[in-house]
Amino acid sequence: MSGAVGVVGGGTMGIGIAYVFATAGFATTVVEPDAGRRAGLRGDLVERARRGVERGKLTADRAGALDGLLHVVDGVGELASGLDVVVETVPEQAALKAEVLAAVQERVPRLLATNTSALSVDGLAAGLARPEAFLGMHFFNPVWSLPLVEIVRGAATSDAAVATARELSGAIGKESIVVRDVPGFATSRLDNIAAFEAMRMLEEGVAGAEDIDRAAVLAYGHPIGPLRLSDVVGLDVRLDIARHLSTTYGERYAPPAILETLVARGDLGRKTGRGFFDWEV
Numbered sequence: 695m696s697g698a699v700g701v702v703g704g705g706t707m708g709i710g711i712a713y714v715f716a717t718a719g720f721a722t723t724v725v726e727p728d729a730g731r732r733a734g735l736r737g738d739l740v741e742r743a744r745r746g747v748e749r750g751k752l753t754a755d756r757a758g759a760l761d762g763l764l765h766v767v768d769g770v771g772e773l774a775s776g777l778d779v780v781v782e783t784v785p786e787q788a789a790l791k792a793e794v795l796a797a798v799q800e801r802v803p804r805l806l807a808t809n810t811s812a813l814s815v816d817g818l819a820a821g822l823a824r825p826e827a828f829l830g831m832h833f834f835n836p837v838w839s840l841p842l843v844e845i846v847r848g849a850a851t852s853d854a855a856v857a858t859a860r861e862l863s864g865a866i867g868k869e870s871i872v873v874r875d876v877p878g879f880a881t882s883r884l885d886n887i888a889a890f891e892a893m894r895m896l897e898e899g900v901a902g903a904e905d906i907d908r909a910a911v912l913a914y915g916h917p918i919g920p921l922r923l924s925d926v927v928g929l930d931v932r933l934d935i936a937r938h939l940s941t942t943y944g945e946r947y948a949p950p951a952i953l954e955t956l957v958a959r960g961d962l963g964r965k966t967g968r969g970f971f972d973w974e975v
């Protein structure tokens with residue numbers, strides 16, 4: 695399967711999603727409003743592909759085709775009409791996503807998807823003219839490594855839209871699961887409860903950040919601990935998710951004070967060089 699797709703937002707997730715589509719042979723247009731980010735995006739992806747070949751993750755043919763398949767633009771209005779799918783990856787704020795999705799639907803993609811971690815697909819569908827062609831396609835960070843797409847089916851999502859999302863996921867080498875639209879879906883409920891509990895343990899002085907993470911890695915075989923993973927995800931993303939999930943699930947997803955403090959200081963994790971740990975930027 696090949697085709698043409700759009701990705702709106704060229705941040706942590708947008709870059710990864712663009713990478714997996716373009717290296718699978720899809721013409722891929724990324725919409726990113728920030729000029730600095732736009733300038734670096736193509737080079738980052740080409741370099742990622744080069745390293746992918748070196749590590750045996752990608753064929754040289756796929757890597758060589760990436761540059762020609764990638765288009766980077768500054769606004770949704772520059773997306774071609776009738777794309778196979780447009781995946782929205784702007785920050786986890788309902789009003790911003792609603793505004794972006796409303797603009798994207800003017801380009802009438804076959805399928806419109808949100809990469810939201812936890813917001814309601816039905817809530818976002820409320821403003822759309824074709825809610826039957828809208829669903830969640832939730833990818834995982836880093837997108838090139840993690841094999842799952844969580845397909846979130848809203849009340850109005852059609853069987854055909856779910857089938858298309860499954861087919862597209864398969865075409866880019868991903869497994870998919872289909873879940874109902876509940877806050878946090880299946881994956882974010884699991885991941886965030888562990889992350890917030892780790893943060894509360896840190897606040898209570900149960901152990902230091904390094905040892906709390908070592909508990910998850912050495913006792914349970916997790917690839918990395920919940921605090922380091924939170925830094926990778928982005929502490930601003932975690933906080934947005936906590937604020938949203940706690941409105942439904944209450945205290946158990948309430949934002950830990952230490953998370954609020956770090957985000958207020960601008961320490962957002964790996965992307966700013968400091969979070970629970972220090973990172974090279």
Ligand SMILES: CC(=O)CC(=O)SCCNC(=O)CCNC(=O)[C@H](O)C(C)(C)COP(=O)(O)OP(=O)(O)OC[C@H]1O[C@@H](n2cnc3c(N)ncnc32)[C@H](O)[C@@H]1OP(=O)(O)O
Nearest residue numbers: 742745746749751752811833834835836838839917918927
């Ligand atoms: C917030 C949300 O809504 C949802 C989320 O995403 S929550 C976050 C979910 N993510 C996680 O839980 C990640 C946990 N961490 C891990 O699983 C692992 O540490 C890891 C997947 C990141 C790396 O594990 P690994 O076994 O070394 O992965 P592997 O896939 O073999 O990758 C090895 C290297 O090749 C790279 N690579 C993998 N596939 C590649 C590809 N197709 N092209 C180019 N490079 C590739 C990887 O990036 C990695 O490079 P770096 O060491 O420079 O990062």
Ligand SMILES: NC(=O)C1=CN([C@@H]2O[C@H](COP(=O)(O)OP(=O)(O)OC[C@H]3O[C@@H](n4cnc5c(N)ncnc54)[C@H](OP(=O)(O)O)[C@@H]3O)[C@@H](O)[C@H]2O)C=CC1
Nearest residue numbers: 703704705706707708728783784785786810811833835927
């Ligand atoms: N980080 C993670 O591990 C994961 C995140 N997600 C979800 O993916 C979404 C994006 O997260 P993430 O990639 O981390 O966020 P980032 O902040 O890294 O990226 C968001 C990008 O969207 C851009 N953007 C903002 N407004 C617009 C707009 N109006 N039109 C186009 N682009 C815009 C931002 O540009 P600028 O910086 O210039 O504002 C930025 O480049 C969120 O919903 C998040 O919950 C899902 C899975 C994993």
